[in-house]
Amino acid sequence: MLAKKVEKLLNEQIVAEMYSANLYLSMSAWFSDKSLDGYANWFYVQYKEEMDHALIIYNYINNAGGVVKMGAVDAPPVDFKDTGDILEQTIAHEELVTSLIYAINSAATEAGDYKTIQFLDWFVKEQVEEEDNASTNLGRYKLFGADPRGLLTLDQEMAARTYSQTPELAAIEGA
Ligand SMILES: [Fe+2]
Numbered sequence: 351m352l353a354k355k356v357e358k359l360l361n362e363q364i365v366a367e368m369y370s371a372n373l374y375l376s377m378s379a380w381f382s383d384k385s386l387d388g389y390a391n392w393f394y395v396q397y398k399e400e401m402d403h404a405l406i407i408y409n410y411i412n413n414a415g416g417v418v419k420m421g422a423v424d425a426p427p428v429d430f431k432d433t434g435d436i437l438e439q440t441i442a443h444e445e446l447v448t449s450l451i452y453a454i455n456s457a458a459t460e461a462g463d464y465k466t467i468q469f470l471d472w473f474v475k476e477q478v479e480e481e482d483n484a485s486t487n488l489g490r491y492k493l494f495g496a497d498p499r500g501l502l503t504l505d506q507e508m509a510a511r512t513y514s515q516t517p518e519l520a521a522i523e524g525a
Contacts, residue, residue: 352416353461371400373426388509403514
């Protein structure tokens with residue numbers, strides 16, 4: 351059993367993670383169009399990780415005695431001003447996601463729902479990493495991105511990121 355409010359917020363979080371996924375895929379497409387294939391790759395990997403997050407929550411609701419009810423996912427923006435604009439929007443978005451995770455935590459705490467609090471622990475840690483990655487990307491862009499050669503080097507570094515399925519999801523799907 352999950353408390354109704356916790357169940358509702360977790361369901362909304364599936365949608366929020368899918369929105370994050372689509373937002374990052376949209377950003378990836380923008381970079382692809384600008385021939386910044388390294389950045390495009392980085393955001394493509396980010397898209398996949400966000401889909402993992404959605405599925406981790408989906409599985410948790412099912413396993414914890416709740417009911418998954420899928421909601422509509424809003425369309426992400428498709429036009430961006432420039433690379434800096436995207437990197438700034440990424441930070442703002444990850445801060446928003448952190449606040450959503452905190453809100454679920456508060457509801458779970460209020461409901462005495464310790465299993466959900468424990469479940470969310472991984473997401474709290476993940477958000478530290480997400481916010482750190484986003485601010486590193488912006489910081490490096492601000493330092494080197496204005497110079498074409500600097501931007502090329504950054505793009506090459508972004509190309510090195512590879513996707514591997516989030517272990518928490520691999521554990522569920524392999525079980
Ligand atoms: Fe996420």
